[in-house]
Amino acid sequence: DQQVKQNSPSLSVQEGRISILNCDYTNSMFDYFLWYKKYPAEGPTFLISISSIKDKNEDGRFTVFLNKSAKHLSLHIVPSQPGDSAVYFCAASVGFSGSARQLTFGSGTQLTVLP
Amino acid sequence: DSGVTQTPKHLITATGQRVTLRCSPRSGDLSVYWYQQSLDQGLQFLIQYYNGEERAKGNILERFSAQQFPDLHSELNLSSLELGDSALYFCASSETGGPTDTQYFGPGTRLTVL
Numbered sequence: 001d002q003q004v005k006q007n008s009p010s011l012s013v014q015e016g017r018i019s020i021l022n023c024d025y026t027n028s029m030f031d032y033f034l035w036y037k038k039y040p041a042e043g044p045t046f047l048i049s050i051s052s053i054k055d056k057n058e059d060g061r062f063t064v065f066l067n068k069s070a071k072h073l074s075l076h077i078v079p080s081q082p083g084d085s086a087v088y089f090c091a092a093s094v095g096f097s098g099s100a101r102q103l104t105f106g107s108g109t110q111l112t113v114l115p
Numbered sequence: 116d117s118g119v120t121q122t123p124k125h126l127i128t129a130t131g132q133r134v135t136l137r138c139s140p141r142s143g144d145l146s147v148y149w150y151q152q153s154l155d156q157g158l159q160f161l162i163q164y165y166n167g168e169e170r171a172k173g174n175i176l177e178r179f180s181a182q183q184f185p186d187l188h189s190e191l192n193l194s195s196l197e198l199g200d201s202a203l204y205f206c207a208s209s210e211t212g213g214p215t216d217t218q219y220f221g222p223g224t225r226l227t228v229l
Contacts, residue, residue, distance in 0.1 A: 002157075043119070043207070043220030093214070102163070103218065107156055
């Protein structure tokens with residue numbers, strides 16, 4: 001049972017335009033969400049996160065939106081650059097407490113930004 | 116470069132064999148996590164250690180075991196290997212292992228079981 005789903009395996013966007021990557025989750029206990037970026041032959045790199053008490057978090061060109069009622073989050077990249085071409089993973093966790101945080105990942109979306 | 120190192124980068128072995136994957140966390144990080152990424156799958160959390168002790172367990176098979184040593188490096192042992200164990204194995208580390216920590220990932224070890 002996939003608790004975190006990224007239904008688009010790939011996305012192509014023109015340089016300078018907006019990239020929108022989507023993620024859906026089924027576990028209503030998730031209260032912390034993250035996006036990771038992965039280049040070939042490297043490990044995932046943390047990009048941006050959002051807790052369930054917010055509906056938007058921004059960091060430079062990257063904005064994450066959370067819609068709790070729809071159990072949906074999205075990552076917006078504006079403007080997109082060729083260097084953004086990578087696999088993007090959505091992840092979620094339960095229990096914003098002092099205990100360990102176990103991440104549940106989606107299967108990833110390959111973003112290609114065309115020059 | 117995340118500061119997390121994993122060895123070896125590639126490992127090819129046969130069914131039934133046993134292998135050990137090694138991970139050195141970032142300097143100062145006390146917590147280590149292991150993840151498995153199979154073909155077209157997301158990363159599956161296996162296990163977490165904090166300062167030498169197991170802190171959380173995910174979907175780790177009984178044939179797999181891990182430990183974190185006093186110098187904080189960690190090893191993931193995979194035994195009685197099956198074809199389905201072929202995957203990328205990632206190690207990550209974080210400062211305290213708590214909920215606000217960012218996990219920093221190593222480059223992974225690609226295991227191929229023939």
